[in-house]
Amino acid sequence: MKKIALLVSATGLLIAIACQHKDANLFFKLDTPFSLDQGNLAVWEENDAVQLRFEKVTDSRCPVDAQCVWAGRVELELTFIQPGDTQTTTLIMGDPAGTTFTDQAVFGDFLVKLLDVKPHPTVNQPNPFDHYTIQLEVKKAG
Numbered sequence: 001m002k003k004i005a006l007l008v009s010a011t012g013l014l015i016a017i018a019c020q021h022k023d024a025n026l027f028f029k030l031d032t033p034f035s036l037d038q039g040n041l042a043v044w045e046e047n048d049a050v051q052l053r054f055e056k057v058t059d060s061r062c063p064v065d066a067q068c069v070w071a072g073r074v075e076l077e078l079t080f081i082q083p084g085d086t087q088t089t090t091l092i093m094g095d096p097a098g099t100t101f102t103d104q105a106v107f108g109d110f111l112v113k114l115l116d117v118k119p120h121p122t123v124n125q126p127n128p129f130d131h132y133t134i135q136l137e138v139k140k141a142g
Contacts, residue, residue, distance in 0.1 A: 051081040080107035111141040
């Protein structure tokens, strides 16, 4: 009976460690592209009070294995946190027609640019929304 309890405890510990790893903070440098998974947080290596969180995504891009009359677009919600201020905005890649969004935003002294969004949709393989990864670059604004 003790062996079963020990096995269950060890399994639970391994699951807890695996879940924590997904939410581990990623550190970013200015002027260096980095990838961020949906729901995760990126922290500026020079000041951990400056953070970015990839909140959610809306993807209407044409699947890579289809022919479409419209290329579509992907929109994502990004929250920027810095001392005394938290802002959430939408960044867009693809056709911006009908929106006021762009692929970049200024937050205080920082310019955040969206470089890529993966995975690209396919006809027979819908992308679960929690499997998206974005590539960003943060620079000093100005």
